[in-house]
Amino acid sequence: MLYSSPIRDPLITGNKSYHDITEDIAKGTEGSPGIGWLALTGLSGAVATMGILLILYTIFEGIGVWGLNKTVGWAWDITNFVWWVGIGHAGTLISAILLLFRQKWRTGVNRAAEAMTIFAVICAGLFPLIHMGRIWDGFFIFPYPNTRGMLWVNFNSPLLWDVFAISTYFTVSLLFWYTGLLPDIATVRDRATGFRKKVYSALSFGWRGTAKEWQRFESISLVLAGLATPLVLSVHSIVSFDFATSVIPGWHTTIFPPYFVAGAIFSGFAMVLTLMLIVRKVMNLEDYITLAHIESMNKVIVLTGSIVGIAYITEFFIAWYSANPYEQWAFVRNRVADPFIFGPLFGCEPAPYWWAYWSMMSCNVIAPQFFWFKKLRRSILLTFILSIVINIGMWYERFVIIVTSLHRDFIPSSWLYYKPTWIEVGIFVGTLGIFMTLFLLFCRTLPVVAIAEVKSILKTSGDQYIDKIGDYERKEREAGGVSSSIRKDKDDK
Amino acid sequence: MKHKYLLGSFDDDEILLNATKKMRLAGYQMHEIFTPFPIHGLDEAMGLQDTRLHTAGFVIGATGTMFAVSLLTFVTSIDWDVNVGGKPFFVLPSFVPVTFELTVLFASIGMVVVMYLRNGFSVFKAKEVVDVRATDDRFIMAFCRKKYNTQAEAVEISNLLKKYGAVEIRETVLENEIAPNLFKVDEDLAHLEHGHH
Structure with missing residues (x-):
């Protein structure tokens, strides 16, 4: 049962009818693309091509072209992997967890966030694959009856759990996204003519919106949401096991699974905001992705950002409390000790990567605190800037965890400093290009907001209806009735 | 007709x-x-x-669970029992992640396939649209x-x-x-x- 409250902001503004919603959103897929879209797609396509060429070069030459050394065997590539997977968490969170929590604002952003999830996981998956070196043997990671003396994979290794987690996550997200798209593809189909109609007709699988189709659709949405909710938590938990089950100081930490999951949601929401702020402006969707949506997402950001902040502090405290000299070394001398305050305070040399640690702290812990203020949560400019700052911070978080823990190991003679080569940087920038190209193609070809789902909340969250609910409340109060700020919606009228 | x-x-x-x-x-x-x-x-x-789709999802998901547990047991305890520091071969806790993922994978693919089949969905054969509106x-x-x-x-x-x-x-x-x-x-x-x- 849905409840609507008059104190909530409307989620659909501009006095829209069902037809207006179809018109406004489906329009984005019709007509010829604008010059801006072509320019952006050309640019990101070029960046993607550069990335793909550098990946091919890496495969051809071997990963010796990267800045890895015998001490730091994991660096940019795994940082990028974890960063992209983390970004990929927002989509499923919005579509699954918020569905179970009956958060109506999800309908404005779920489609784009799910698409973003899929593209981010594609980018993420590239990194472990190319890091294998011999990518042509990549299929060895799957357990199947084989002629290599029946050589099986190691089912007790978190790296293998990752294979299962990421591939399941990708598949389930794709199915969830595409099944949710069927009604909207049908909407586009029924507006199209000629060749476009044929294409969308095939893509819609013949969806007609019968009561039975909707009944099954609702059932599958609910069950997939129920399955995807623990799935999304499991994926980043398992990613964190890659580190947490090792014995490297700085990695060997029981706090990692929840800390990684919170960080993933944090960075994912930041990326959703970055993209949605552009999409709503460029595609004129301000009536569907309103300030109320942005504010809700900023609330999630301040929550998860604070969880991440507490995790950083807890980790540091436990390193001290454990009285383990290696753990303490990793935290103080490899991370926290900067040349100005903490280095002199602890009486030690500055950590080689102190700048990375403090970039992470300021971007992830200090920056989101602005969102405690309602005015700032509703500021589009600040949200846009902070959403980018947060993703830079989250990239640094993974870099700090991976590189600072590795570069000075138990034997001082093998201590080394890690610097990326331009090829590694180029591949990372290239994945940004791949991601943006896929997202831009998606924006032009498929409805970027879930049309059917927005229609289903129109009567409880459209501005013209919210006003009516407000009137109802006032009348009830004036009549001396028991005033409640929450009223059951139309079902119980 | x-x-x-x-x-x-x-x-x-x-x-x-x-x-x-x-x-x-x-x-x-x-x-x-x-x-x-x-x-x-x-x-x-x-x-x-009522739709029975969720029942199909449960049955297929449970099949995934059983498949995963049998595969892991077979590989780690019967066919490829590698002795790692004397640790046991049959370790349920470390089976949990893969078992869970395969359960979810089976259930979701299974439900989607069943739904598409029951709805008579096809890429190749378009259905007649009763009313475009x-x-x-x-x-x-x-x-x-x-x-x-x-x-x-x-x-x-x-x-x-x-x-x-x-x-x-x-x-x-x-x-x-x-x-x-x-x-x-x-x-x-x-x-x-x-x-x-």
Whole structure:
């Protein structure tokens, strides 16, 4: 049962009818693309091509072209992997967890966030694959009856759990996204003519919106949401096991699974905001992705950002409390000790990567605190800037965890400093290009907001209806009735 | 083979929901309803049988669980029992992640496949669209003329549809039958009288 409250902001503004919603959103897929879209797609396509060429070069030459050394065997590539997977968490969170929590604002952003999830996981998956070196043997990671003396994979290794987690996550997200798209593809189909109609007709699988189709659709949405909710938590938990089950100081930490999951949601929401702020402006969707949506997402950001902040502090405290000299070394001398305050305070040399640690702290812990203020949560400019700052911070978080823990190991003679080569940087920038190209193609070809789902909340969250609910409340109060700020919606009228 | 349907077109979901109940109380069972978005309680008002899709999901998911546990047990304890520092071969805790992922993978792929099959979805064969506005802002209630084949019944249905708020009533002829639904048998219609469901 849905409840609507008059104190909530409307989620659909501009006095829209069902037809207006179809018109406004489906329009984005019709007509010829604008010059801006072509320019952006050309640019990101070029960046993607550069990335793909550098990946091919890496495969051809071997990963010796990267800045890895015998001490730091994991660096940019795994940082990028974890960063992209983390970004990929927002989509499923919005579509699954918020569905179970009956958060109506999800309908404005779920489609784009799910698409973003899929593209981010594609980018993420590239990194472990190319890091294998011999990518042509990549299929060895799957357990199947084989002629290599029946050589099986190691089912007790978190790296293998990752294979299962990421591939399941990708598949389930794709199915969830595409099944949710069927009604909207049908909407586009029924507006199209000629060749476009044929294409969308095939893509819609013949969806007609019968009561039975909707009944099954609702059932599958609910069950997939129920399955995807623990799935999304499991994926980043398992990613964190890659580190947490090792014995490297700085990695060997029981706090990692929840800390990684919170960080993933944090960075994912930041990326959703970055993209949605552009999409709503460029595609004129301000009536569907309103300030109320942005504010809700900023609330999630301040929550998860604070969880991440507490995790950083807890980790540091436990390193001290454990009285383990290696753990303490990793935290103080490899991370926290900067040349100005903490280095002199602890009486030690500055950590080689102190700048990375403090970039992470300021971007992830200090920056989101602005969102405690309602005015700032509703500021589009600040949200846009902070959403980018947060993703830079989250990239640094993974870099700090991976590189600072590795570069000075138990034997001082093998201590080394890690610097990326331009090829590694180029591949990372290239994945940004791949991601943006896929997202831009998606924006032009498929409805970027879930049309059917927005229609289903129109009567409880459209501005013209919210006003009516407000009137109802006032009348009830004036009549001396028991005033409640929450009223059951139309079902119980 | 031609199939004739009488279509009542509505422009509001609440009016449609009410009309659905009223038509059934009047003794006319609609063949199908096409809507642009899911309407809470419509399946119940129509008397549709509940979907068994979630049961399929559970069965296929449980198959995934059993498959995963058997595979892991076979590999780690029977076929490739590697001794790592004397640790046990059969370790349920470390089976959890892969077992969970495979359960979810099986259940979701299985449910999607079952749903697409049961809906008769196909990439290659487009279905006849009854009304292009049914995916936009119209709610179409279809009555099968094979079931209600007399002229008197058609007139009566049309009059009732108009009375309960249909904005347009017309007859259509389709090449293919709209797949018939399974309705609840011997249902007590009393619950339709009162708003609650």
